[in-house]
Amino acid sequence: MSSDASSPLAEPAPAAGGGGRLVLGCTPIGNPGDASPRLLAALAGADVVAAEDTRRLHRLCAALGVTPAGRVTSYHEHNEDTRTADLVAAVQAGHTVLLVTDAGMPSVSDPGYRLVRACGEAGLAVTALPGPSAVLTALALSGLPSDRFAFEGFAPRKPGERARAFAGLADERRTLVFFESPHRTAATLQAMAEGFGAERPAAVCRELTKTYEEVVRAPLGELAAWAAEREVRGEVCLVVAGAPAATGGDADPAALVREVLLRVEDGERLKDAAAAVAQRSGVAKRELYDLAVRRRAE
Template identity: 70%
Template sequence: MTAPADGPGAPGGALVIAATPIGNTADASPRLVRALEEADLVAAEDTRRLHRLCQALGVTPRGRVVSCYEHNEEARAAEVVEAVTAGLTVLLVSDAGMPAVSDPGYRLVRACVEHDLRVTVLPGPSAVLSALALSGLPTDRFTFEGFPRRKAGERARALAALRDEQRTMVFFESPHRTAGTLAAMAQVFGDDRPAALCRELTKTYEEVRRGPLGVLAAGVAQDEVRGEVCLVVAGRPPRALGEDEVAAAVEEVVQRSRSGERLKDAAAAVAVDTGLGKKLLYDRAIAADARRRP
């Protein structure tokens, strides 16, 4: 078969990145069903799980099914490039959710991009966005941090680097490490930092626990956590600055603008550093600069 006509780019071969259900197979879209059935080659993180999904969906892949996991992805990329170059459609799927997001797939995508081959996406379920939406925490700006480090010392250092992150943070975690990770987060971010523990999303026993990190950590320490886990943590709230600090921030905006930087850009940059409002800094910088002019 040739590449699907409803995607971007010229007709011919393509790598199609396809999201699969994260728990409930009813979330599979008609496009995914068709793609599984019609692709010339299916690269799957775990071929056994793919066959179980296809069985649940009543689909029989026509194309060849090959594995694509962490330890063979580099070698598999060359085969995928060759197939797409030959005009074939390669479907990339992981065990759940979007490939290349804490799952294999990045190297395949990168290889096709480097060879100027067509890459398109078949969107669908996402554990990251599902947990973010369910958390009740701010969603306008967020960062996905993947799995925290396994070793306690490395994990503590990585979390410390995020201490001043103001965006909502989303993490994946395994159930048997959740208690330790929540305790480490409470120590680094503070017991009172708002957070949510989301597990078994879209499955029968879906659960979302919301509350301060300290409370969540204490609860998990007593109750065994099971299933796939997403942790969502609020970013650091803007610091309350004194009038002297606000004046210093305004002065920095003025100096940056006099050095050639656009005033709006300077205000935006200082706003990120200080947590102050961009409009506040912009308006005060204009006023301060006007007072100094003859």
């Protein structure tokens, strides 16, 4: 098995039939046994396998008992800009390029969308081998409504940016799915409890499909306390219920004032921020403005 992490892409032999294409290969999110027969065939037969981490690809191939016949090269966030053109050129030359990431579907919070876009703009064929998805697996296991949901990727790392992001999502009616690193899970759950409300239903989905898979379902306040009391390990997905239908009489004034002040921190005038939040929540603009002024004075 050959690999390359830095040198330019060598020209592989043309694919059978002469038609080049990009194939997005969905890899297991934890259990190698979840690899599809189509993925195994693609790994064995592609002219080029572009992997987010070639070492992880080698381990996956060893677990699956497959040896790529084509060239293996790296494709990750640090070389996307330079390597994309090489891969597009390979497809244009009639080769089959298989793109895989460390886990799940390429381009979903992983490298890939730039290459898909470049191939599309060049009029080249792009297809996908569907398979395991941490987003959908966590959503299904959460026990929360799954008819409408939004994937938000990783929450911002900085506390202020994270608080503003959650304030902007506080009234989102769809179920929300996030990825998170284990060492930031407790802080993120605490910020969610503050931004969405401690009673908002949620689930922590950890190590999905692996030996120590764990799903903890509880209100955000309880989950924040749960995470603070232990060392959270492994791959983590956080699933949060959408906001209940808001009415003017049910709105939490303190939460609305926090949203107003966060918008002001982002550069909005206080009057404009109060007007925007008032229009959405049904609370009187003047009431929100006065509350925000008093809160700032405190």
